[in-house]
Amino acid sequence: MTLVFLRPIPVFLRCRLLPLMFLAMVLLNGCAPIRPIPPPGPEISPPPPPVEYKPVSGPAAALYLEADKALQAGRYDAAEMLLERALRIEPRNPHYWYTMAQLKYRQGRYPETVQFCLKAESLAGKNSPLAPRNRELLQQAQRAMQGQ
Numbered sequence: 001m002t003l004v005f006l007r008p009i010p011v012f013l014r015c016r017l018l019p020l021m022f023l024a025m026v027l028l029n030g031c032a033p034i035r036p037i038p039p040p041g042p043e044i045s046p047p048p049p050p051v052e053y054k055p056v057s058g059p060a061a062a063l064y065l066e067a068d069k070a071l072q073a074g075r076y077d078a079a080e081m082l083l084e085r086a087l088r089i090e091p092r093n094p095h096y097w098y099t100m101a102q103l104k105y106r107q108g109r110y111p112e113t114v115q116f117c118l119k120a121e122s123l124a125g126k127n128s129p130l131a132p133r134n135r136e137l138l139q140q141a142q143r144a145m146q147g148q
Contacts, residue, residue, distance in 0.1 A: 060090035064099070071103055079103055094124035098134050105141055110148070113141035 067082035083100045090096065101116035117138035124130045 058090075060086040060093070060096070063089070064096060068099065071099065071106075076103060076107055092123055094120040094128065094130055094134075097123060098130055098137070101134070101137055101141075105137060105144075110141045110145045114138060114145070117141065
């Protein structure tokens, strides 16, 4: 078995090949398909403001307060993780479910928003101060789903 060593390309050839390679790349780039700009989506209004809610003390309350701060700061991944933990500790708190619905709405995940709103409604009841805002968010998510 013999090894074949390639000779390096002489400098004068490299100087001639480099502009040709650049020209070929520019021409081939022009052959790339042009993607049309998608039409703007429906005007989606922001979710209703959060209900003033002061959780009682406890581990779930601390997680909820941290999640609310993260949500207001736009750190949706951190807020989602904290809310999931709070819901595991206190699964019957409708405010936690409503805040999770707000988070999903802001992420553009409207089917999940509807599910979380329905859960919050089932736990809060019809006479809760949370009910009107929850219903409003539910309707906004349903309209957004129809517009997609």
